Amino acid sequence: MEFQFLGTSSGTPSKSRNVTALALRSLGASRAARHWSLVDCGEGTQHRILRTPWSLNDLAAIFITHMHGDHCYGLPGLLASAGMMNRTAPLALVGPAPLRPFVEGVMATTELGLPFPIAFVDVTALEGVEVLPDLVVRATALSHRMPCWAYSFTERQVERKLDTARLDAAGVARGEAWGALQHGREVVLADGRVLRPEDWLLPGRKPRKVIVGGDNDTPGLLAEEARDAGVLIHEATYTEAVLRKVGPGPRHSSARMTASAAAAAGVPNLVLTHFSPRYQDGEGAPSIREVEDEAREVYRGQLFLARDFDRFELDREGQLHRRPREGGNPS
Amino acid sequence: MEFQFLGTSSGTPSKSRNVTALALRSLGASRAARHWSLVDCGEGTQHRILRTPWSLNDLAAIFITHMHGDHCYGLPGLLASAGMMNRTAPLALVGPAPLRPFVEGVMATTELGLPFPIAFVDVTALEGVEVLPDLVVRATALSHRMPCWAYSFTERQVERKLDTARLDAAGVARGEAWGALQHGREVVLADGRVLRPEDWLLPGRKPRKVIVGGDNDTPGLLAEEARDAGVLIHEATYTEAVLRKVGPGPRHSSARMTASAAAAAGVPNLVLTHFSPRYQDGEGAPSIREVEDEAREVYRGQLFLARDFDRFELDREGQLHRRPREGGNPS
Numbered sequence: 195m196e197f198q199f200l201g202t203s204s205g206t207p208s209k210s211r212n213v214t215a216l217a218l219r220s221l222g223a224s225r226a227a228r229h230w231s232l233v234d235c236g237e238g239t240q241h242r243i244l245r246t247p248w249s250l251n252d253l254a255a256i257f258i259t260h261m262h263g264d265h266c267y268g269l270p271g272l273l274a275s276a277g278m279m280n281r282t283a284p285l286a287l288v289g290p291a292p293l294r295p296f297v298e299g300v301m302a303t304t305e306l307g308l309p310f311p312i313a314f315v316d317v318t319a320l321e322g323v324e325v326l327p328d329l330v331v332r333a334t335a336l337s338h339r340m341p342c343w344a345y346s347f348t349e350r351q352v353e354r355k356l357d358t359a360r361l362d363a364a365g366v367a368r369g370e371a372w373g374a375l376q377h378g379r380e381v382v383l384a385d386g387r388v389l390r391p392e393d394w395l396l397p398g399r400k401p402r403k404v405i406v407g408g409d410n411d412t413p414g415l416l417a418e419e420a421r422d423a424g425v426l427i428h429e430a431t432y433t434e435a436v437l438r439k440v441g442p443g444p445r446h447s448s449a450r451m452t453a454s455a456a457a458a459a460g461v462p463n464l465v466l467t468h469f470s471p472r473y474q475d476g477e478g479a480p481s482i483r484e485v486e487d488e489a490r491e492v493y494r495g496q497l498f499l500a501r502d503f504d505r506f507e508l509d510r511e512g513q514l515h516r517r518p519r520e521g522g523n524p525s
Numbered sequence: 526m527e528f529q530f531l532g533t534s535s536g537t538p539s540k541s542r543n544v545t546a547l548a549l550r551s552l553g554a555s556r557a558a559r560h561w562s563l564v565d566c567g568e569g570t571q572h573r574i575l576r577t578p579w580s581l582n583d584l585a586a587i588f589i590t591h592m593h594g595d596h597c598y599g600l601p602g603l604l605a606s607a608g609m610m611n612r613t614a615p616l617a618l619v620g621p622a623p624l625r626p627f628v629e630g631v632m633a634t635t636e637l638g639l640p641f642p643i644a645f646v647d648v649t650a651l652e653g654v655e656v657l658p659d660l661v662v663r664a665t666a667l668s669h670r671m672p673c674w675a676y677s678f679t680e681r682q683v684e685r686k687l688d689t690a691r692l693d694a695a696g697v698a699r700g701e702a703w704g705a706l707q708h709g710r711e712v713v714l715a716d717g718r719v720l721r722p723e724d725w726l727l728p729g730r731k732p733r734k735v736i737v738g739g740d741n742d743t744p745g746l747l748a749e750e751a752r753d754a755g756v757l758i759h760e761a762t763y764t765e766a767v768l769r770k771v772g773p774g775p776r777h778s779s780a781r782m783t784a785s786a787a788a789a790a791g792v793p794n795l796v797l798t799h800f801s802p803r804y805q806d807g808e809g810a811p812s813i814r815e816v817e818d819e820a821r822e823v824y825r826g827q828l829f830l831a832r833d834f835d836r837f838e839l840d841r842e843g844q845l846h847r848r849p850r851e852g853g854n855p856s
Contacts, residue, residue, distance in 0.1 A: 206606045207572050213602075237602035238569045241538050261635045263605045271544075271568035271598045275537045292634040299630035303623040304592045305671055340636055 195220050195349070195402045197427075198505040199467060200232075200242035204409075204431050204446070205264050207238060208471045211502050213264035215239040216406055216427065216467075217248050220328045220349060221507070229254035231326065233345055233406045239268035240275050242502070250276040251283070255325050258289030258317075259408025260342035261296065270300045277308040286325045288315040288333075290341050317343050326350075334419045336410035338445050344407040344428075346419055352398035353510075361394060402508050405461075409468065411445040413455035420459035424512045427500070428452045429468035433488050436470065436480075449485045453493035463514040464493055467500040526551050526678070526733045528758075529836040530798060531563075531573040535740075535762050535777070536595050538569060539802045542833050544595035546570040547737055547758065547798075548579050551659045551680060552838070560585035562657065564676055564737045570599035571606050573833070581607040582614070586656050589620030589648075590739025591673035592627065601631045608639040617656045619646040619664075621672050648674050657681075665750045667741035669776050675738040675759075677750055683729035692725060733839050736792075740799065742776040744786035751790035755843045758831070759783045760799035764819050767801065767811075780816045784824035794845040795824055798831040 196219055201212035213236030219229065229252055232239070243250065250272065258266050266289075276285070287293060294314045300306065315323055317333045325331050330350050333343040356376050366372070371381045371389065381389040405420055407413070407428040420426050430453070431437075431446035449466065456464040466489060473482040486499050496514055498506070505517040527550055532543035544567030550560065560583055563570070574581065581603065589597050597620075607616070618624060625645045631637065646654055648664045656662050661681050664674040687707050697703070702712045702720065712720040736751055738744070738759040751757050761784070762768075762777035780797065787795040797820060804813040817830050827845055829837070836848040 205609055207575065209575055212572070237599065238572050241543070241569050241572070244538065244540055263601055263631075263635050263637055266635065267598075267602045267605070267631075268568065270594055274594045274598070278536055296631065296634035299634060300594075300598075300627065303627035303630060304594050304597065306594055 195347070195404055195508045196505065197404065197406075198246060198248070199500045199502055200239055200246070201234075201236050202467045202469060202500045202502055202504075203264075204429070204468045204470050206471050207236075208474060210474075211469065211471070212236060212238050212242055213268075214468060215242065215268065217243075217246070218347060218404065218406070220347075220402075228252050229326070229328075231329075231347070232256045234259055234265040234408070235268040235272055236264045237267040237271075240272040243272075246503070250279055251281050253285065255286035255288060257331070257345045257406075258287070258293050259336075259344065259406075260338060260340055261290055261292050262340065262409065265408070266293070266296065269297060270304070270306065273297070273301075273308060273312075274306055276310065277306070281310045284311045284313050286313045286315055288320060288325060288331070288345075289317055290343070291316055291318075332419070334405075334416055336408055336415055337412040338409045342408040342410060344405055344410070344416055344419065346403060346405045346423065348403040349401035352401050354395040354398040357394050357396050399510060400512070402510070402512065404508060409446060411442065411447055411451075413447050413452045414458070417455065417459045420456065420461045423459075423461050424508050425463040425465060425506075425514055426456050426459070426461045427465045427467060428456070430466040430485055430489060431468055432470045432472070433484050436472070449488040450492055453489035453491075453497070456495065457493045461495065462512060463496045463498075463508070464489070465498045465500050465506065465514075469499075526680070526735055526839045527836065528735065528737075528839075529577060529579070530831045530833055531570055531577070532565075532567050533798045533800060533831045533833055533835075534595075535760070535799045535801050537802050538567075539805060541805075542800065542802070543567060543569050543573055544598075545799060546573065546599065548574075548577070549678060549735065549737070551678075551733075559583050560657070560659075562660075562678070563587045565590055565596040565739070566599040566603055567595045568598040568602075571603040574603075577834070581610055582612050584616065585614075586617035586619060588662070588676045588737075589618070589624050590667075590675065590737075591669060591671055592621055592623050593671065593740065596739070597624070597627065600628060601635070601637065604628070604632075604639060604643075605637055607641065608637070612641045615642045615644050617644045617646055619651060619656060619662070619676075620648055621674070622647055622649075663750070665736075665747055667739055667746055668743040669740045673739040673741060675736055675741070675747055675750065677734060677736045677754065679734040680732035683732050685726040685729040688725050688727050730841060731843070733841070733843065735839060740777060742773065742778055742782075744778050744783045745789070748786065748790045751787070751792045754790075754792050755839050756794040756796060756837075756845055757787050757790070757792045758796045758798060759787070761797040761816055761820060762799055763801045763803070764815050767803070780819040781823055784820035784822075784828070787826065788824045792826065793843065794827045794829075794839070795820070796829045796831050796837065796845075800830075 200215035203211035214234040336342045403423040430449040437448040531546035534542035545565040547564045667673045734754040761780040768779040
């Protein structure tokens with residue numbers, strides 16, 4: 195699985211960070227793997243996409259964690275641009291109930307017609323809906339100033355190897371039968387025996403799972419969902435010291451809160467994002483290193499602090515790799 | 526007067542041009558001169574502003590030419606960011622009737638509260654409303670796929686010099702009386718004579734006037750308004766050849782159409798903008814020079830093709846100067 199940060203700032207954009215958006219896709223061999231999803235879509239997300247290889251034509255679904263503007267104000271422009279590119283494939287929009295009146299209200303007042311249909315899915319009715327062909331998506335309610343969710347993306351299918359030892363022992367000849375079983379097809383042998391693929395495939399590896407949190411002041415709410423996840427992407431808007439100064443009103447997590455919850459859940463990879471714009475590079479402003487140091491004090495797994503255009507790959511063994519940035523100039 | 530282009534692309538952003546927005550202010554000596562206005566506010570306008578000296582705290586008014594998304598989708602995020610900066614001064618929003626339900630609908634569905642009041646002004650009721658202290662703003666209806674307007678900005682007051690020859694001849698001594706008249710105050714002399722400033726000030730220079738057009742396929746509609754203007758800023762989305770290929774459906778102007786209208790109106794400075802994203806630098810794509818060459822064939826005044834971050838100053842003598850670009854990296 196692969197994901198790329200298109201925005202990592204909280205509230206307002208800064209010169210180096212845009213407001214929240216994340217591109218994500220599975221890296222399976224199937225055709226579906228060209229499709230990708232967006233989690234959140236702050237203003238300027240389409241501008242970020244212009245500087246990456248992601249194409250609006252291959253975008254399958256957009257998942258909105260909550261309706262604060264820094265997570266959804268880029269939607270109308272992105273839809274309009276996809277329309278001007280003559281996209282015709284349906285697009286799923288998953289999010290809280292106000293997402294639909296938000297989008298439809300903007301479309302009505304700005305006379306925005308789209309050449310593709312939008313399939314709205316209310317996040318509370320997501321269970322059992324197959325939004326993506328290759329990933330199972332689940333939503334977990336978080337704690338913020340307005341209803342907010344985390345989305346988890348789990349591989350629907352994993353490669354499974356043939357149990358060749360047992361096939362040999364059963365006298366099933368290599369060749370066509372083996373190939374059919376490997377591809378999930380039932381086989382009827384010349385002697386009348388019926389072989390069902392599920393009986394002759396070894397247990398698959400653990401499906402990869404990535405959780406993308408929205409704004410949240412109680413990261414422990416993701417404890418259960420995170421237990422079998424390879425990656426937790428979660429906000430750490432500021433340090434404990436800043437949180438104490440700001441007060442609990444904004445209902446965000448500190449680095450310590452998020453890192454502690456990730457440690458308790460045993461999640462092996464933690465990516466922090468959604469940083470307060472007070473953290474600027476240089477200029478004598480507080481450094482993002484303060485956020486990192488605080489998280490490292492309590493979290494012993496692999497820790498990353500996301501930057502705009504950072505691209506990550508979660509390999510089949512569950513290792514998370516930060517890839518060289520794509521998209522040229524990160525500003 | 527001074528103005529800076531924050532976006533010069535039509536429809537969708539490109540890597541070097543954002544969608545439409547223009548910052549404008551008068552350069553008078555008065556305190557009001559710190560205030561500035563925005564004409565249109567495409568998505569990403571607040572990101573552009575971050576790279577300029579313009580401050581959201583000093584923004585007095587936003588004028589929307591029409592409700593297509595590439596001219597207004599940056600509004601909600603800009604309002605939200607101004608709110609997060611704790612702006613308290615009222616902000617005027619001038620535009621077509623759907624502007625108000627657009628903004629209010631977004632505010633309601635995304636729970637956006639603002640610490641400053643918005644004063645909505647319907648563009649059809651603009652006449653006689655003093656939106657800006659230092660500039661008279663007038664709207665002219667244009668011709669596009671939806672109702673669309675041009676805004677003209679004219680200096681409300683110009684400096685006027687004392688008629689010193691007549692004052693000397695009338696035996697009014699230099700000093701306090703002259704100063705009072707210069708500052709527009711009535712003077713009662715020791716001999717009982719009452720001097721009214723308007724009687725002792727020389728006629729002022731021509732007030733500076735800038736017209737900022739919206740999308741429009743009939744630039745001649747601005748003929749009357751442009752007759753006493755120093756600058757016309759108008760779309761020239763593509764060349765005649767492209768317009769013929771695209772057809773009249775989008776209802777935009779070619780470079781020739783705009784340049785011809787400007788020539789006919791006798792406007793001394795023409796700035797073209799709102800270029801189709803088909804014009805990319807390099808890459809073998811059609812060059813923006815084609816648009817420029819076509820305009821130059823019919824227009825003999827000072828011609829500019831706007832680029833993002835281009836800053837212009839219209840001096841008291843009516844000369845338009847392109848200033849070195851501000852905002853660093855234009856991408």
